[in-house]
Amino acid sequence: xxxxxxxxxxxxxxxxxxxxxxxxxxxxxxxxxxxxxxxxxxxxxxxxxxxxxxxxxxxxxxxxxxxxxxxxxxxxxxxxxxxxxxxxxxxxxxxxxxxxxxxxxxxxxxxxxxxxxxxxxxxxxx
Amino acid sequence: xxxxxxxxxxxxxxxxxxxxxxxxxxxxxxxxxxxxxxxxxxxxxxxxxxxxxxxxxxxxxxxxxxxxxxxxxxxxxxxxxxxxxxxxxxxxxxxxxxxxxxxxxxxxxxxxxxxxxxxxxxxxxxxxxxxxxxxxxxxxxxxxxxxxxxxxxxxxxxxxxxxxxxxxxxxxxxxxxxxxxxxxxxxxxxxxxxxxx
Numbered sequence: 001x002x003x004x005x006x007x008x009x010x011x012x013x014x015x016x017x018x019x020x021x022x023x024x025x026x027x028x029x030x031x032x033x034x035x036x037x038x039x040x041x042x043x044x045x046x047x048x049x050x051x052x053x054x055x056x057x058x059x060x061x062x063x064x065x066x067x068x069x070x071x072x073x074x075x076x077x078x079x080x081x082x083x084x085x086x087x088x089x090x091x092x093x094x095x096x097x098x099x100x101x102x103x104x105x106x107x108x109x110x111x112x113x114x115x116x117x118x119x120x121x122x123x124x125x126x
Numbered sequence: 127x128x129x130x131x132x133x134x135x136x137x138x139x140x141x142x143x144x145x146x147x148x149x150x151x152x153x154x155x156x157x158x159x160x161x162x163x164x165x166x167x168x169x170x171x172x173x174x175x176x177x178x179x180x181x182x183x184x185x186x187x188x189x190x191x192x193x194x195x196x197x198x199x200x201x202x203x204x205x206x207x208x209x210x211x212x213x214x215x216x217x218x219x220x221x222x223x224x225x226x227x228x229x230x231x232x233x234x235x236x237x238x239x240x241x242x243x244x245x246x247x248x249x250x251x252x253x254x255x256x257x258x259x260x261x262x263x264x265x266x267x268x269x270x271x272x273x274x275x276x277x278x279x280x281x282x283x284x285x286x287x288x289x290x291x292x293x294x295x296x297x298x299x300x301x302x303x304x305x306x307x308x309x310x311x312x313x314x315x316x317x318x319x320x321x322x323x
Contacts, residue, residue: 013307016256017275019249025169027162031179035161035186039145039153042190046148 138203139196146193161186163204163277164211170272171215173261181218185210201286208277208287212269219265259309263302270298271306 058066065074136144138159144152164185168178188210189203196203260268266288273284274295281299285292 013303013310014275016252016310019252020170020256020276021278023249023253024162024166025175025178027165028179031165031183032157032161035183036154036157038183038187039157039190040150042187042193043150043153044146044148044194 139198142189142193142196142203143198145190146196157186160189160203160207164207167208167211167272167277168215170257170260170276171212171265171268172218173257177218178215181211181214184214202283205283205286208273208279209289212287216265216269255310256306259306262309263305267298267302267305270295271302274299275303 065071068074068077136155138156141152141156141159145156161182164182165178168181168185169175172178172181185207189207260272263271269288270284273279273287274281279287281292281295284295284299288295288298290298
């Protein structure tokens, strides 16, 4: 059973509660900024690792050219090879006469190790 | 496009997961949602703005730290937060040795005859009187009354926050209301209620 005091004051209490609900304590900007700063500072970082920048894989010819010293070197080697082929097949007359005039005639055979046969023969006789 | 707290339908738990995954927008949304509630609850329990800010900031600091390990479905974020705020506030109240709440008679008197200002002062008086009366309640009664009648939580959630049974919550809130009624009795005229009857 309620007392006379409760009967008269409880409606007032409900009104006070309603007013308190309607007007919550206001937060200050500085407080909100501090909380947000904490939240940002302690937030786990997203597990997004940057994709490593890979250079595009070069092709076989590009790697071969790089091994030889670059495109310029490849061009030089190619030019020399083509010149050799041309000279070999065509055998231009000025080149043959030039070789003969300086003592390089046509060579039929060339013995680079002239004493090697005698060495083998001596070994067998023993 | 930045997300708006009012337009975001995500629950606190979902936002906390996003926060733990590194979503910067979630940090802002959670702060906007939870910081005022933590502060308001601390303010009701402590009656001191500076201490309430410290308690709310500390409680939220703990939330940020455990966000990655938060177990969804076990408890609501607000339930956990109110519990931490209440525990921190209780620690502070216990640490107060000489500081006491202002007596009801210390509530300021209206200083102007202008109706709007008078009404504002009356409302301020009422809130000051309520806060002073709350401060005189035992800690558990105050916490239960604030959670039930000011935060507007249901008894089961209050029971979860206070880690007691629902019946104990009902008992605490009933005793708290009776005590508040007794404390505020006789101040009806001072608080501007004489015209309403």
